[in-house]
Amino acid sequence: MPAIVILGAQWGDEGKGKATDLLATTETIDYVVRTSGGHNAGHTIVVNGEKFATHLLPSGILTPGSTSVIANGVVVSPEALFRELDSLVERGVDVANLVVSANAHVIASYHSTVDKVTERFLGKNKIGTTGRGIGPAYADKVNRLGIRIADLFDESILRQKVEGSLDLKNHVLAKVYNRRAIEVDAVLEELFSYVDRLRPMVADSSLLLNTALDEGKTVLFEGAQATMLDVDHGTYPFVTSSNAVAGGVCTGSGVGPTKIDRVIGVIKAYTTRVGSGPFPTELFDENGEKLWKVGGEVGVSTGRDRRCGWYDAVIARYASRVNGLTDLFLTKLDVLSSWEKVPVCVAYEIDGVRHEEMPMTQTEFHHAKPVYELLDGWWEDISGCRTFAELPKNAQNYVLALEEMSGTRIWAVGVGPGREQSLVVHD
Ligand code: GDP
Ligand code: IMO
Ligand code: MG
Helix, strand or coil, rough: CCEEEEEEECCCCCCCCHHHHHHHCCCCCEEECCCCCCCCCCCCEEECEEEEEEECCCCCHHHHCCCCEEECCCEEHHHHHHHHHHHHCHHHHCCCEEEEEEECEEEHHHHHHHHHHHHHHHHHCCCCCCCCCCHHHHHHHHCCCEEHHHHHHHHHHHHHHHHHHHHHHHHHHHCCCCCCCCCCHHHHHHHHHCHHHHHHHCCCCHHHHHHHHHHCCCEEEEECCHHHHCCCCCCCCCCCCCCCCCHHHHHHCCHHHHHHEEEEEEEEEEEEEECCCCCEEEECCCCHHHHHHHHHHHHHCCCCEEEEEEEEEHHHHHHHHHHCCCCEECHHHHCCCCCEEEEEEEEEECCEEECCCCCHHHHHHCCCEEEEEEEEEECCCCCCCCCCCCCCCHHHHHHHHHHHHHCCCCEEEEEEEEEEEEEEECC
16 A cells, blocks of 8 residues: 555544554555644653653654654754754664654744743633644645745845834734743744754655556655544644544645545544534543543643543544545554443434534534444453453454444454554454
8 A cells, every 4th residue: 555644533632643653563664744834742652561652753763764754744942852852862773864844834833932922812712722823824824924944055045034024013913912022033043953953854755656656666654633633624723733534644645535545533432522513422520530540541741631531422423524534443442341331433413413523613512422332341451462362352342333433444443552552353
């Protein structure tokens, strides 16, 4: 399979890093590509008990022999990029094969300043962003006030662009938020300090990836964030500022949809969410606490607790549809051991009406009450299972029931964070 997409089917943190690692250990991956978001992501891989987390880089940087690509759709903080690279090098990871698109947009320090003051201003209506400047950088891109990686190599263009970008922001910072204006020279000095180190990494990533696909190489697009955080298809406005769905892979890389062979949605056997926004199956009782505790549900990027709830098949069906999923990778099944019955949301009740599909409006989604089906639980520790047949019968039935109600075949199941803790259901 030459072009494969891995993406999040819920609200993020489903185990996309683990899915990338699983594919990379079962077949040769030549390129691993990030196409949207920035260092708001946190992807975990556990190899021989050793834990690695990547943020701006694809977790595929840990796959020996593959080239990592940060494509045009990503927003790049050079400061975060070099910090992440340095910490991987310190741990002995070879990071030499890294390509950054000339067209990717730059996150400068003022983007995260604007992100934080905007959130503070919103008060109880805040989005709960990661504060990394993602939204303001994408806003500049769409407003045609952005700085692209290629601009860093032209001193006079960069000055003009930074001046243009800061002009309105400084008025707003000073007059609305009562903050000190940001100095153009200080921003330029910081950005210039990255230029020499960045230069050898920069390339036309669309040309590179299309050429690779024409040569029969395998390209893995490692999604960040997730379907329900997508700026078009997620729970707007409680979303990130990019297209995390499969379509975003094409715009974010310059690879056309006809080149993509397989779209794998990663989905937890229950649901979590970080930040604000609606979440129909959220639990506020001891079950939620148990999922949080057993699942270790603390954010990799910000250290915030994740909100926890039961599996939502309406979301799974929606993710199958808007992404054209070919496979699901069901993670964290091991966390569900030791419940007598496991509730699964099969539909919503909204103002007295049953909805099998995602409602059309966010107002309805805010009012959605989950309709649960109770599936039989299991007590055994399944973290040592390596084949589907080794799972207790009720765990097998749980997987098959989810497959039936989610609209997509379940390719593999995760039974622990470790590289070896996955089992393939359908080849
Ligand atoms: P990502 O952002 O989608 O890559 O996911 P994160 O790395 O943010 O969060 C997933 C967490 O679950 C990480 O701590 C993983 O190590 C862990 N994890 C992934 N798959 C499994 C699994 O099957 N079982 C368990 N127990 N943990 C898993
Ligand atoms: P990975 O790739 C979970 C959430 C934030 C916030 C909203 C907007 O690890 O799954 P932003 O900083 O992007 O403007 O924040 O999106 N968010 C994530 N939640 N996993 C992520 O990435 C996320 N990236 C952003 O918590 O609610
Ligand atoms: Mg994550």
